[in-house]
Amino acid sequence: MFGNMDLNEMMKKLQESMAEADTKTYTAAAGGGMVEATANGKFEIIDLKIDDSLLDDKESMQILIMSAVNDAVKMALEDKKTQALNMFGGLNLGQ
Secondary structure: OOOOOOHHHHHHHHHHHHHHHHOOEEEEEEOOOOEEEEEEOOOOEEEEEEOHHHOOOHHHHHHHHHHHHHHHHHHHHHHHHHHHHHHHHOOOOOO
């Protein structure tokens, strides 16, 4: 069913791949770089940079923070999905 790879070996490789992805970082910018958010593979925001010019414009700052954070988390999620699909892509699960 899984070719030459047994289920335990496949799950071990998947866990290793996912653990490696947890250490990756994903940075997204909003407002032309006025706000940058960095997430890790655990979908945690680990860094946030805000241009000083936004400090007097709370509403714009909030919108740009939300945008940058959402984009960084989305990047991390898409990368995890891609890794999982690549892991299972070589398997012929229908046989």
